[in-house]
Amino acid sequence: MSTLGQLPSFTPGARTMLGDEVYGALQQSILDGTFPPDARINAGELARQFEVSPTPVREALARLESDGLVEKLPLRGYRTTDLLDRTRLTELFELRLLLEPGSAASAAERRSATDLEELAHEVEAGRTAVGEADAYRLLSRHDVRLHDLVFRSAQNETVRQAYARTHCHLHTFRLAYTGAYVSDTVDEHAAIVRAITDGDPSAAAESMRTHIERSRDRLMRVVD
Template sequence: MAEPRPKLERAPRLMLRETVYESVKQLLMDTDLQPGTRLSIDGLSRELQVSATPVREALFRCEAEGLVVRRPNAGYLVAPLLDRQGLLDLYDLRLLLEPVAAARAATHATAGEVRAMEDAVGLMMPAVEGDDYQAYREFAGQDTALHTTIAGASGNPLIAETLTRLRTHTHTYRLYFHHGIAEVTVAEHQAIVAAIREHDPEVAEKAMRAHLETSRTRLLSAYE
């Protein structure tokens, strides 16, 4: 007896959920919605021409990323921006963890992990072709992949887990992004990866620290 043909319902549903999630996320990233603005699930459903379920799931995911907050009797609200002190605190923690991770990666990274780092850096520049979230999403994806790979290559899973929870790239975009920082950022990343490839922990640590310090300086301009 022939086996029954598998159902094909799940893939379209997953595709719909992902599409709605990206649409809601782009709305939060690219519009001038003020922190505290109430988000209507019904209103978003009508705008996107979908049921309430994928919108509710999208907002749940956005909450996990720190883009929205949920309040009793108020529903979902646009999350507050990271303030200046919050940014400084974020980078204080990154400066404690990521230079150490880079140094350890220079000792422990496998050839495959180094290739993954090189691939991420190579894909960063062509990914940025505009000043909106749609363009930045591709750049940030490679940036996240690079930093995640370095943290993973450190051999310390707690470092990788902690950095993931920081939601660094979400905060970064909401504060400040424009076409033109990509080139200098890629150069900084190239220096980090080169040191890891050459198995030089000291240079890798210094390169990561320099990258984070200059990144912090760039972002502080958002408060001027």
């Protein structure tokens, strides 16, 4: 089992934000490989490194356990979980193909003016992130927001929450943090948003399906 890695720089803030900041710092460290798979994580050691009380660390670890990024070991603290294998990754993309093209079609029919404004803004945010020093981190977050906006525009909260519980994006980002996300992804997002903006359900569904299949193929090349 690996040992605890070097934490990113951290400046404690107000108590109401402390738990979120610890959670964000730990999540980033797991996604970028600072904490590799099967790394032992000790809450007391984290509290000392962050210079905080154990409470926000325990809260953050509980959230990370819900994300599927860590697991609790009886009497031994926590460990980071293993990376997805090819079978599990294939299953996640099969689920995406079941849920997301239909949701994109519904979004084209049900989207509001506010939805369209937010979708357009998110595509622009993705474009401005390309080429930045921390592009992968920025684009990963853009990806989460864009797909969630499509689900929100579809106005089916049950489907949105069902997908969110898979934490699919977290696990795929972690699997290929070094660069499976390319600028082509933003172009694919733009095509989805265009179809939704045009109110074209068939084009929205097809654009989403194409995007998911290409994302799957890009990631599988990294895994292989």
